[in-house]
Amino acid sequence: MLPSLYAGWTDQLLRGPIPKETKATCDNCAMLPQSEAPAKGVFFHPVTRCCTYQPPLANYRAGLILSDDEPDLAAGRRTVEERLSARIAVTPLGMDPSTRFLLLYKNALGSFGRAPELGCPHQIEGQCGIWRHRPATCTTWFCKHVRGATGFEFWNDLGELLRFVDGQLGLWCALEMGVEAKLLARLLEPKRLEATDLGAAIEEDVYRSLWGRWTGKEADFYRACAEQVRPLAWDDVAQICGPHLTLLSRLVRERYVKLISEQTPESLRIGLIQIEGIVAGKYNTVTYSSYDPVRMSPHLVGLLPHFDGRPTGDVLEEIRLQRGVRVDPALVRRMADFRVLVEEGSPA
């Protein structure tokens, strides 16, 4: 389920349902070691799982959470209120991760999914407290994809689009609310690590210069932003966000067409495959993502050299004649989805 507002907008953008990512079994996290799992592999921390992340909340999205009075969101709403009262990276554009967090997030190698110190402030007892209104990256990230790289590329581009939308709508709301252009321009500049990121007290006058008459009423400001965005249809969003969004929308639609297509690519060759080991007599291979390895029998791996860029139909016929095996085109499409095979002309 996509969160509030995103669901309606993507319906209008794609004019069709998005297939579910059933391999990302969050209630029984697919990135925790399973009993039959190989001794080696990439596993996540049992509590944080993939939520080693501090999501940015655009002003309107923070407002959606703060104005949601449903009891099931009470605890999650409190986590947003706590972030608000900490006043770190809290501005009329929204709530950003602290610069300290970003520094660690970008530089601590291998920390994603594994370092509890980077755990999300909105995670409560292993669950997302703001699920109904979660932001773009949380909406579009999955550890595994039913259609492998084809799914990953769709969600990746949709994530880029929704992040862009959040940024632009956040700016639009702030302008509509009368925030000074000079202040907004300053907020859009790259941020530096500051003493307040490391525990120093927030300087009251600096904070007041950000918020002006809204100081102390930041939650009201965010709620007012939510009310501005709530009635917008996708066409309104597209008009506010301009040609860059038109470009991103076209890319996402192209990815969507591929995601729902059942066609087998016309010509294929072997992709970049990293064999990590042998599990239960099958090769454990990494192709498009180390989080989503592919298991292949030695017999199937032995057929791969036939795929050398010639038309797929010719290759399947050759395999039938030389090896006496009929390869199901659905299996070929699956190998193409997971980049075991790649379309001729695409980068390796």
Ligand code: SF4
């Ligand atoms: S998306 Fe995250 S929580 Fe869900 S199964 Fe994957 S790692 Fe686990």
Ligand code: SF4
């Ligand atoms: S907002 Fe929710 S989904 Fe996103 S990182 Fe936090 S707990 Fe995870």
